[in-house]
Amino acid sequence: MSTANILDVRNLSVSFLMYGRGLEQKELNVISDLSVAVKEGEILAVAGSSGSGKSLLANAILGILPSNARVKGEMLYCGKKLDSKQQQRLRGKEIALVPQSVGYLDPLMKVGQQVIGADGCREKQEAVFKKYGLADFVKKLYPFQLSGGMARRVLVSTAVIGDAKLIIADEPTPGLSKEIAQTAMGHFRSLADEGCAVMLITHDLDLALAYADRIAVFYAGTTVEIAAAKDFRAGVDALRHPYTKALWRAMPHNGFQPIEGSQPYAGDLPKGCLFAPRCPQRTEACEEKPSMRPLRGGEVCCSNAT
Amino acid sequence: MNQLLKQAISTLIRMVLLLVGVSMVTFLLVISSPIDPIDAYVGAESNVSQEQRDNIAEYWGLNNPPVERYFTWLSNLIKGDMGTSISYQKPVTEILGSRFLASLTLMAVAWLLSGIFGFLLGVMSGAMQGSIFDKCVKALCFVLSSTPTFWIGLLFLMLFSVVLGWFPIGLSVPIGKLSSEVTLLERVHHLILPAFTLSITGISGIALHTRQKIIDVLKMDYVLFAKARGESKWTLIRRHGLRNIAIPAITLQFASISELFGGSVLAENVFSYPGLGSAASAAGLKGDVPLLLGIALCSVLFVFAGNLIANLLYGILNPQIREGGKLG
Numbered sequence: 001m002s003t004a005n006i007l008d009v010r011n012l013s014v015s016f017l018m019y020g021r022g023l024e025q026k027e028l029n030v031i032s033d034l035s036v037a038v039k040e041g042e043i044l045a046v047a048g049s050s051g052s053g054k055s056l057l058a059n060a061i062l063g064i065l066p067s068n069a070r071v072k073g074e075m076l077y078c079g080k081k082l083d084s085k086q087q088q089r090l091r092g093k094e095i096a097l098v099p100q101s102v103g104y105l106d107p108l109m110k111v112g113q114q115v116i117g118a119d120g121c122r123e124k125q126e127a128v129f130k131k132y133g134l135a136d137f138v139k140k141l142y143p144f145q146l147s148g149g150m151a152r153r154v155l156v157s158t159a160v161i162g163d164a165k166l167i168i169a170d171e172p173t174p175g176l177s178k179e180i181a182q183t184a185m186g187h188f189r190s191l192a193d194e195g196c197a198v199m200l201i202t203h204d205l206d207l208a209l210a211y212a213d214r215i216a217v218f219y220a221g222t223t224v225e226i227a228a229a230k231d232f233r234a235g236v237d238a239l240r241h242p243y244t245k246a247l248w249r250a251m252p253h254n255g256f257q258p259i260e261g262s263q264p265y266a267g268d269l270p271k272g273c274l275f276a277p278r279c280p281q282r283t284e285a286c287e288e289k290p291s292m293r294p295l296r297g298g299e300v301c302c303s304n305a306t
Numbered sequence: 307m308n309q310l311l312k313q314a315i316s317t318l319i320r321m322v323l324l325l326v327g328v329s330m331v332t333f334l335l336v337i338s339s340p341i342d343p344i345d346a347y348v349g350a351e352s353n354v355s356q357e358q359r360d361n362i363a364e365y366w367g368l369n370n371p372p373v374e375r376y377f378t379w380l381s382n383l384i385k386g387d388m389g390t391s392i393s394y395q396k397p398v399t400e401i402l403g404s405r406f407l408a409s410l411t412l413m414a415v416a417w418l419l420s421g422i423f424g425f426l427l428g429v430m431s432g433a434m435q436g437s438i439f440d441k442c443v444k445a446l447c448f449v450l451s452s453t454p455t456f457w458i459g460l461l462f463l464m465l466f467s468v469v470l471g472w473f474p475i476g477l478s479v480p481i482g483k484l485s486s487e488v489t490l491l492e493r494v495h496h497l498i499l500p501a502f503t504l505s506i507t508g509i510s511g512i513a514l515h516t517r518q519k520i521i522d523v524l525k526m527d528y529v530l531f532a533k534a535r536g537e538s539k540w541t542l543i544r545r546h547g548l549r550n551i552a553i554p555a556i557t558l559q560f561a562s563i564s565e566l567f568g569g570s571v572l573a574e575n576v577f578s579y580p581g582l583g584s585a586a587s588a589a590g591l592k593g594d595v596p597l598l599l600g601i602a603l604c605s606v607l608f609v610f611a612g613n614l615i616a617n618l619l620y621g622i623l624n625p626q627i628r629e630g631g632k633l634g
Binding site for chain 1: 527528530531532533534535536537541545546549550553624625626629
């Protein structure tokens with residue numbers, strides 16, 4: 001590997017304690033055994049359907065999960081352990097989140113002030129606004145006065161102002177027109193080209209493929225495959241995991257074929273491979289939990305993949 | 307501008323209708339009360355002859371039909387004459403003037419105290435939801451809000467005035483002193499206990515509302531995002547929490563004026579504080595129609611003004627209303 005891993009997530013599990021009937025306690029595994037890494041200068045897209053735990057992954061990295069969440073596993077930031085103390089120190093500065101929508105901005109605070117944040121300065125804000133082509137008067141607007149395109153640029157500005165090394169974008173494109181979505185993705189691409197590591201959390205596989213370097217395919221709270229974006233372009237045979245293949249076939253221009261069944265509920269996960277109940281190639285080996293292994297330049301979490 | 311004028315006119319019309327409605331209801335209630343104003347005036351055991359009583363009734367116009375009496379009062383009111391109080395034998399305007407000032411001081415102090423302390427307690431306990439501090443504040447608020455004002459007033463009197471002797475047991479000035487000789491300090495000394503009593507019940511409502519608002523705000527996405535940007539808990543509360551609860555808190559604070567007015571009637575009676583509240587109960591017990599109507603109108607205006615200010619402030623403070631029309 002030529003470039004260094006900015007973020008390295010190893011065997012991360014996130015669970016919530018739920019109270020059932022009476023005193024019964026239930027552990028809800030929303031993320032299980034997840035491993036993923038983001039390198040300097042690349043966009044890693046984390047793609048998966050809704051409810052697969054993508055946003056929680058972002059919150060886990062930033063250390064802003066609700067207090068009833070339990071986190072297991074290990075996270076490394078630039079080779080150093082990312083514990084809650086480090087998270088507190090780094091978030092908003094070296095690790096930045098770009099949220100989904102203006103709903104994540106304080107509705108009663110002027111945009112300029114919000115981009116500056118608790119410890120930025122006016123000069124930096126003006127420079128960032130200039131960079132993203134935001135007129136000076138925008139800083140005096142309230143979030144509800146922003147247009148869709150302005151909102152995207154303001155949200156990216158909040159991350160850029162702190163000189164972030166790792167940018168986590170949580171579903172940055174839904175509800176946007178194609179042009180605005182493409183411009184937004186263009187911002188992330190140029191940030192990566194400037195040396196940032198970008199983790200792009202999305203369910204828009206199509207858009208992700210156009211801009212990301214690698215794709216981590218998410219299923220039921222874990223990564224089933226990490227593949228280069230070009231593998232998706234090369235066709236179904238270049239892909240490794242049966243779920244990724246099924247995803248590929250389900251894309252509109254690849255035949256639009258859905259597969260049976262649906263993603264298992266976090267409180268009721270299958271014992272072995274999480275995808276086994278829906279897998280057309282399942283064997284006895286699938287009763288055992290598979291683990292992530294390198295395969296043909298990518299990684300896969302399947303006992304049978306070749 | 308045209309819009310503003312329209313709004314002002316409609317507000318004015320609503321206010322006048324409210325005043326007319328309240329005065330009618332008050333009038334109906336007083337004339338149908340079993341209290342005979344003449345009995346109340348001369349005293350039940352006096353030996354005033356029937357003839358004299360008839361003269362008084364004739365002089366006060368008690369024998370005229372109710373509708374006529376109401377309209378006489380209304381037409382005099384429009385001319386600026388609120389009539390003469392039959393229990394105080396003074397023009398109603400004069401009584402209202404002096405009493406209103408006393409009540410206003412009392413209510414203003416109580417209003418500020420309950421607003422400031424309620425808000426602070428609410429913010430702190432909301433921010434520390436689930437902590438021991440929060441539990442104590444919550445328990446205290448529930449106890450206070452389920453306790454009647456007059457009872458708290460009596461307890462305070464017993465403790466602070468009778469047992470400890472820190473404060474006078476009543477009135478707004480020392481007994482037997484010329485009003486020109488009363489010092490400001492003495493007035494303040496007399497004001498503390500009733501104002502404190504009156505503010506106590508207000509505190510709990512405001513603290514509980516503020517607490518819930520802070521808890522709601524802390525669950526919002528923008529707080530999560532601010533946290534993701536490295537803001538610590540108290541920075542969050544200072545930058546986003548206070549900003550977002552300020553508007554409902556101010557609305558609540560101005561809307562609480564009506565409760566304050568109700569509370570002041572009880573508190574003033576317990577402390578024999580010569581304000582509008584004690585005058586109201588005196589007027590009610592003596593069937594003093596002109597005074598009671600005057601007080602009713604006065605309190606309607608007061609409460610109406612409170613709600614109006616709340617509405618106006620809401621529009622000024624909330625940018626979504628203030629600037630909503632500007633960019634389209």
